[in-house]
Amino acid sequence: MFNFSIARLPRIEFGAGTLKKLPDIIAGYGSRVLLVTGVRSFTNTDNWQPFIEQLKQRTISWQHCTIAEEPSPALVDDLVKTYADHSFDVVVGIGGGSALDAAKAIAGLLKVQRSVMDYLEGVGPELPYAGPALPFIAVPTTAGTGSEATKNAVLSTQGEHGFKKSFRHDKLVAEYAIVDPDLLRSCPPEVIAANGMDALTQLLESYVSTKSNAFIDALAISGLQAARDALIPLYRQDGQLQEHREKMAYAALLSGITLAQVGLGSVHGLASPLGAFYPIPHGAVCGTLVASATRINIRSMLAREPNNQALAKYLHVAEILCQKRFIDPETAFTALIDLLAQWTAELALPRLSHYGLQETALDKVIANCRGSSMKTNPIVLNDEEIRQILLERL
């Protein structure tokens, strides 16, 4: 618990209005920048033109590419080839997880000029990545994936032979994470819902991870408290929106830090094959599965590992999220699972069958879910237990 190492983190600028610091931070790296953004989340807002004016004033030249969906290895390779001769000084990703992950991978490969397939985990030769990576600056416009704080870029190809895998290395961690909660203004409610449940799941899974430690636990708890207070009201556009945006941006940033340091659990283990084989947004997988996965984790531990320390942690999470004390653990566990299910319903997160998953395909999903995230789940689940998680949300 008190033996831990903390891997590299970005320098972090957090708070409403911090976007204004971006032009000077870019200038600190040089005069040629590659901007990687989503299709709309930033370029369609009134932040774009003033930002471009600021670059001009500093005689910074830029190229701009947009990422329309969860990035594939082929897209990353294409962009790396396209921009091979531009001698950029820095890469800036501005957008949701897709734009940030694409930018992170491109920054890692522009100088190396190799296919990302050479480095992806679990597919291809898995060559050791030695860099050099270009400096990367991450500016999230959604509150969810935490990609601004992590060392991996998730890339996927979708379909029957699809995969969803990470290009992962300490050298890929952003130099700066600029987290400006005001950017969430352009985030539609369904994106707030799915991304918010991703952040919540990441905090919960890293809190009970087999690699957890006291330092990261403190961050996970702080993030869970913020998500508890802000996610539902922000989705409903209810109350103090400025404060809710701050809390969700904070929860998402912390979830990226915690997952990068101690890993995740069964929800993210399943998110990998589900996102590869079906057109399911990552946040929707997390939101739809978190209640059933929590239930199966707790039930399996009670049955097979009653002394597992994660049970006490789930009890603590129940007290934090439900904001009350419980007379016995069973009541607390039930209340926690019910609350998570209630949030899933309130946020209108669809069941898996909505995206085409059928019971006959569960074996294939289960056979492909034991990647890195599943390895830090607090209990090793058997295939039947994993099937139960999926069946509950089919």
Ligand SMILES: [Zn+2]
């Ligand atoms: Zn996630």
